[in-house]
Amino acid sequence: MSEIVSYIQGLAVPVERGRGAEAGEPAPTFTSTDQAVTVRSQMAEFSAAVPQSIRPAISNGLLLGQVAADKATESNPDPMAYFSAFNSVMKKIGWQITESGFTQQSISDANAELHKAIIPIVTAIFGPGAAAASIIIKVLEGLESMSQDAPWITVFEQKSNKAKAANFGLSYVDAGAGGGASLKTAYFLLKASSNLTQVLFFKFSSSDATMKSGRCQMGLSPQTIATSSDALQQKVGPFIIDNIKNINI
Numbered sequence: 001m002s003e004i005v006s007y008i009q010g011l012a013v014p015v016e017r018g019r020g021a022e023a024g025e026p027a028p029t030f031t032s033t034d035q036a037v038t039v040r041s042q043m044a045e046f047s048a049a050v051p052q053s054i055r056p057a058i059s060n061g062l063l064l065g066q067v068a069a070d071k072a073t074e075s076n077p078d079p080m081a082y083f084s085a086f087n088s089v090m091k092k093i094g095w096q097i098t099e100s101g102f103t104q105q106s107i108s109d110a111n112a113e114l115h116k117a118i119i120p121i122v123t124a125i126f127g128p129g130a131a132a133a134s135i136i137i138k139v140l141e142g143l144e145s146m147s148q149d150a151p152w153i154t155v156f157e158q159k160s161n162k163a164k165a166a167n168f169g170l171s172y173v174d175a176g177a178g179g180g181a182s183l184k185t186a187y188f189l190l191k192a193s194s195n196l197t198q199v200l201f202f203k204f205s206s207s208d209a210t211m212k213s214g215r216c217q218m219g220l221s222p223q224t225i226a227t228s229s230d231a232l233q234q235k236v237g238p239f240i241i242d243n244i245k246n247i248n249i
Contacts, residue, residue: 004224007092008231013067013239014074028244030055036135036247038152040066040239041160042169042185043247045136049175054225058173058181059244060232061220065089066159067239079167079189080212087216093232094224095183102187102214107204114202115140118170118188118213125186125215126172136170139249140200148198152245157199159243166190166199179222187214 028037032052036045039062046055069085076082080102091097107117119140123131131137139146146153160168171185192209196202202209 002227004092004094004228005231008064008228008235011064011068011089011235012071013064013235014071025241027241028059028246030059034133034135036139038156038243038245038247039063040243041156041167042066042171043136043139043156044171044173045134047130047172047174050173050181051175051179054179054181054222054229055173057225057229057232058183058220060236060240061090061093061095061228062171063236063239063243064093064232067236067243079165079191082167083187083189083214090218093228095218095220098217098219100214100216102189102212105211105213107211109204112204114190114204114211115143115200117204117211118186121188121213122170122186125184127184130172130174130184134172135247135249136172139247142249143200146249148201152247153200155243155245157197161196161199163195164192166192166196166202168199176219176221180225181220183216183218183220185216185218187216188212189214 030052034046034048036043037059039059042062044059044062065086068089069082072085073082087097087100119137122137126134160166167189169185169187171183174182176182189212190202190209
Protein backbone atom coordinates (compact mmCIF):
# COMPACT_ATOMS: atom_id res chain seq x y z
CA MET A 1 0.00 0.00 0.00
CA SER A 2 1.41 3.40 -0.98
CA GLU A 3 2.12 6.15 1.53
CA ILE A 4 -0.48 8.37 -0.17
CA VAL A 5 -3.20 5.72 0.04
CA SER A 6 -2.43 5.13 3.72
CA TYR A 7 -2.64 8.86 4.38
CA ILE A 8 -6.00 9.15 2.59
CA GLN A 9 -7.48 6.21 4.48
CA GLY A 10 -6.39 7.57 7.87
CA LEU A 11 -7.28 11.22 7.30
CA ALA A 12 -9.81 12.71 9.73
CA VAL A 13 -12.93 14.16 8.09
CA PRO A 14 -16.18 15.50 9.55
CA VAL A 15 -19.06 13.19 10.33
CA GLU A 16 -21.44 14.34 7.64
CA ARG A 17 -24.59 12.54 6.68
CA GLY A 18 -25.26 12.95 2.98
CA ARG A 19 -28.76 14.06 2.06
CA GLY A 20 -28.51 14.19 -1.71
CA ALA A 21 -28.81 10.45 -2.32
CA GLU A 22 -31.86 10.21 -0.06
CA ALA A 23 -33.50 13.08 -1.94
CA GLY A 24 -32.88 11.38 -5.25
CA GLU A 25 -30.35 13.95 -6.42
CA PRO A 26 -28.11 12.83 -9.29
CA ALA A 27 -24.41 12.21 -8.95
CA PRO A 28 -22.17 14.63 -10.84
CA THR A 29 -21.31 13.68 -14.41
CA PHE A 30 -18.02 14.28 -16.17
CA THR A 31 -17.47 14.88 -19.87
CA SER A 32 -14.52 15.05 -22.26
CA THR A 33 -15.21 18.70 -23.19
CA ASP A 34 -14.64 21.99 -21.40
CA GLN A 35 -16.60 21.61 -18.17
CA ALA A 36 -17.12 23.28 -14.78
CA VAL A 37 -18.37 21.86 -11.49
CA THR A 38 -18.72 23.13 -7.95
CA VAL A 39 -16.70 21.17 -5.42
CA ARG A 40 -17.92 22.26 -1.98
CA SER A 41 -16.61 25.85 -1.70
CA GLN A 42 -14.70 25.82 -4.97
CA MET A 43 -15.63 26.09 -8.62
CA ALA A 44 -13.39 23.84 -10.69
CA GLU A 45 -13.10 24.07 -14.46
CA PHE A 46 -11.61 21.35 -16.66
CA SER A 47 -10.13 22.16 -20.02
CA ALA A 48 -10.96 19.82 -22.89
CA ALA A 49 -7.37 18.53 -22.68
CA VAL A 50 -8.04 16.84 -19.32
CA PRO A 51 -9.10 13.21 -19.92
CA GLN A 52 -12.60 12.39 -18.74
CA SER A 53 -11.27 9.34 -16.92
CA ILE A 54 -9.22 11.38 -14.41
CA ARG A 55 -11.72 14.16 -13.69
CA PRO A 56 -13.52 12.29 -10.87
CA ALA A 57 -10.24 11.64 -9.05
CA ILE A 58 -9.23 15.29 -9.32
CA SER A 59 -12.62 16.47 -8.08
CA ASN A 60 -12.52 13.96 -5.24
CA GLY A 61 -9.08 15.19 -4.24
CA LEU A 62 -10.30 18.79 -4.13
CA LEU A 63 -13.25 17.68 -2.03
CA LEU A 64 -11.08 15.70 0.38
CA GLY A 65 -8.76 18.68 0.83
CA GLN A 66 -11.71 20.84 1.83
CA VAL A 67 -13.52 18.47 4.18
CA ALA A 68 -10.23 17.57 5.88
CA ALA A 69 -9.35 21.26 6.24
CA ASP A 70 -12.80 21.86 7.76
CA LYS A 71 -12.14 19.11 10.30
CA ALA A 72 -8.60 20.27 11.12
CA THR A 73 -9.65 23.90 11.70
CA GLU A 74 -13.11 23.47 13.25
CA SER A 75 -11.93 25.16 16.46
CA ASN A 76 -9.81 27.77 14.67
CA PRO A 77 -11.80 30.67 13.19
CA ASP A 78 -8.83 32.06 11.23
CA PRO A 79 -9.60 31.49 7.53
CA MET A 80 -5.90 31.57 6.71
CA ALA A 81 -5.49 28.44 8.83
CA TYR A 82 -8.09 26.75 6.63
CA PHE A 83 -6.21 27.51 3.42
CA SER A 84 -2.95 26.34 5.01
CA ALA A 85 -4.61 23.07 6.06
CA PHE A 86 -6.13 22.61 2.59
CA ASN A 87 -2.77 23.05 0.86
CA SER A 88 -1.14 20.69 3.34
CA VAL A 89 -3.66 17.95 2.51
CA MET A 90 -3.25 18.49 -1.22
CA LYS A 91 0.52 18.09 -0.90
CA LYS A 92 0.14 14.88 1.08
CA ILE A 93 -2.18 13.33 -1.51
CA GLY A 94 0.41 13.92 -4.19
CA TRP A 95 -0.03 17.43 -5.58
CA GLN A 96 3.26 19.29 -6.07
CA ILE A 97 2.81 22.96 -5.16
CA THR A 98 4.90 25.24 -7.36
CA GLU A 99 3.53 28.63 -6.31
CA SER A 100 1.37 30.02 -3.52
CA GLY A 101 0.73 33.23 -1.59
CA PHE A 102 -1.87 35.71 -0.33
CA THR A 103 -2.32 39.47 -0.70
CA GLN A 104 -4.70 42.01 0.81
CA GLN A 105 -7.05 43.44 -1.80
CA SER A 106 -8.68 46.85 -1.68
CA ILE A 107 -11.87 47.49 -3.63
CA SER A 108 -11.70 51.00 -5.08
CA ASP A 109 -15.34 51.52 -6.01
CA ALA A 110 -18.10 51.81 -3.41
CA ASN A 111 -20.94 49.39 -4.09
CA ALA A 112 -18.69 47.24 -6.24
CA GLU A 113 -20.08 43.75 -6.65
CA LEU A 114 -17.86 40.89 -5.55
CA HIS A 115 -18.23 38.79 -8.69
CA LYS A 116 -17.14 41.76 -10.82
CA ALA A 117 -14.30 42.76 -8.51
CA ILE A 118 -12.67 39.33 -8.63
CA ILE A 119 -12.77 38.86 -12.42
CA PRO A 120 -9.42 40.65 -13.06
CA ILE A 121 -7.77 38.63 -10.27
CA VAL A 122 -9.04 35.31 -11.63
CA THR A 123 -8.06 36.29 -15.18
CA ALA A 124 -4.49 37.05 -14.09
CA ILE A 125 -4.13 33.75 -12.22
CA PHE A 126 -5.68 31.54 -14.91
CA GLY A 127 -3.62 33.26 -17.60
CA PRO A 128 -4.90 35.09 -20.70
CA GLY A 129 -5.26 31.97 -22.84
CA ALA A 130 -7.35 30.02 -20.33
CA ALA A 131 -9.31 33.07 -19.18
CA ALA A 132 -10.37 34.01 -22.72
CA ALA A 133 -12.56 30.91 -23.00
CA SER A 134 -13.08 30.21 -19.30
CA ILE A 135 -16.48 28.93 -18.20
CA ILE A 136 -15.87 30.33 -14.71
CA ILE A 137 -15.19 33.82 -16.12
CA LYS A 138 -18.39 33.56 -18.15
CA VAL A 139 -20.28 32.49 -15.01
CA LEU A 140 -18.97 35.52 -13.13
CA GLU A 141 -19.72 37.88 -16.00
CA GLY A 142 -23.25 36.56 -16.41
CA LEU A 143 -24.12 36.08 -12.75
CA GLU A 144 -26.67 38.88 -12.60
CA SER A 145 -28.82 37.21 -15.25
CA MET A 146 -28.83 33.89 -13.40
CA SER A 147 -31.17 32.74 -10.67
CA GLN A 148 -29.72 33.18 -7.19
CA ASP A 149 -31.53 29.96 -6.28
CA ALA A 150 -29.79 27.81 -8.90
CA PRO A 151 -28.79 24.52 -7.18
CA TRP A 152 -25.07 24.88 -7.82
CA ILE A 153 -25.03 28.49 -6.60
CA THR A 154 -26.91 27.43 -3.47
CA VAL A 155 -24.45 24.63 -2.71
CA PHE A 156 -21.42 26.81 -3.43
CA GLU A 157 -22.60 29.61 -1.16
CA GLN A 158 -23.73 27.30 1.64
CA LYS A 159 -20.31 25.67 1.73
CA SER A 160 -18.26 28.88 1.46
CA ASN A 161 -20.31 31.00 3.86
CA LYS A 162 -19.51 31.14 7.58
CA ALA A 163 -21.69 33.92 9.01
CA LYS A 164 -19.58 37.08 8.58
CA ALA A 165 -16.84 35.44 6.50
CA ALA A 166 -16.58 33.48 3.29
CA ASN A 167 -13.76 31.34 1.92
CA PHE A 168 -13.86 30.09 -1.64
CA GLY A 169 -11.66 29.08 -4.53
CA LEU A 170 -11.89 29.20 -8.32
CA SER A 171 -9.75 26.56 -10.03
CA TYR A 172 -8.65 25.84 -13.59
CA VAL A 173 -7.52 22.29 -14.31
CA ASP A 174 -5.47 21.60 -17.43
CA ALA A 175 -3.60 18.59 -18.74
CA GLY A 176 -0.20 17.91 -17.19
CA ALA A 177 2.86 16.07 -18.37
CA GLY A 178 2.38 12.45 -19.44
CA GLY A 179 -1.34 12.33 -18.70
CA GLY A 180 -1.22 14.12 -15.36
CA ALA A 181 -2.92 17.37 -14.40
CA SER A 182 -2.05 20.96 -13.57
CA LEU A 183 -4.13 23.19 -11.32
CA LYS A 184 -4.31 26.96 -10.97
CA THR A 185 -6.46 28.26 -8.11
CA ALA A 186 -7.55 31.74 -7.09
CA TYR A 187 -8.42 31.80 -3.37
CA PHE A 188 -10.62 34.44 -1.76
CA LEU A 189 -11.32 35.37 1.85
CA LEU A 190 -14.09 37.86 2.52
CA LYS A 191 -14.76 39.37 5.97
CA ALA A 192 -17.92 41.44 6.27
CA SER A 193 -19.47 43.64 8.95
CA SER A 194 -22.76 41.77 8.68
CA ASN A 195 -23.76 38.20 7.93
CA LEU A 196 -23.25 37.04 4.36
CA THR A 197 -26.14 35.31 2.66
CA GLN A 198 -25.49 35.66 -1.08
CA VAL A 199 -21.71 35.55 -1.25
CA LEU A 200 -21.13 36.01 -4.97
CA PHE A 201 -23.73 38.78 -5.11
CA PHE A 202 -22.20 40.73 -2.23
CA LYS A 203 -21.77 44.51 -2.74
CA PHE A 204 -18.92 46.37 -1.06
CA SER A 205 -19.28 49.73 0.62
CA SER A 206 -16.59 51.76 2.33
CA SER A 207 -17.00 49.86 5.60
CA ASP A 208 -18.58 46.59 4.47
CA ALA A 209 -15.72 44.17 4.12
CA THR A 210 -12.10 43.39 3.51
CA MET A 211 -10.92 40.87 0.98
CA LYS A 212 -7.75 38.85 0.66
CA SER A 213 -6.89 36.89 -2.43
CA GLY A 214 -4.29 34.25 -3.07
CA ARG A 215 -2.95 32.07 -5.81
CA CYS A 216 -1.68 28.54 -5.94
CA GLN A 217 -0.33 26.37 -8.73
CA MET A 218 -0.01 22.60 -8.40
CA GLY A 219 0.80 19.59 -10.53
CA LEU A 220 -0.21 15.93 -10.21
CA SER A 221 1.48 12.99 -11.90
CA PRO A 222 -0.46 10.28 -13.78
CA GLN A 223 1.07 7.66 -11.49
CA THR A 224 -0.35 9.38 -8.41
CA ILE A 225 -3.78 9.66 -10.01
CA ALA A 226 -3.80 5.93 -10.78
CA THR A 227 -2.56 5.00 -7.30
CA SER A 228 -4.93 7.18 -5.28
CA SER A 229 -8.13 7.15 -7.35
CA ASP A 230 -9.91 4.27 -5.59
CA ALA A 231 -8.90 5.44 -2.10
CA LEU A 232 -10.20 8.95 -2.80
CA GLN A 233 -13.52 7.60 -4.08
CA GLN A 234 -13.98 5.48 -0.96
CA LYS A 235 -13.03 8.31 1.40
CA VAL A 236 -15.26 11.04 0.00
CA GLY A 237 -18.07 8.84 -1.33
CA PRO A 238 -20.58 9.97 1.37
CA PHE A 239 -19.88 13.63 0.53
CA ILE A 240 -19.99 13.61 -3.27
CA ILE A 241 -23.66 14.07 -4.14
CA ASP A 242 -24.12 16.92 -1.65
CA ASN A 243 -20.91 18.70 -2.57
CA ILE A 244 -20.09 18.21 -6.25
CA LYS A 245 -22.55 19.77 -8.71
CA ASN A 246 -22.46 20.34 -12.45
CA ILE A 247 -22.54 23.98 -13.57
CA ASN A 248 -24.90 24.66 -16.45
CA ILE A 249 -24.81 28.07 -18.12
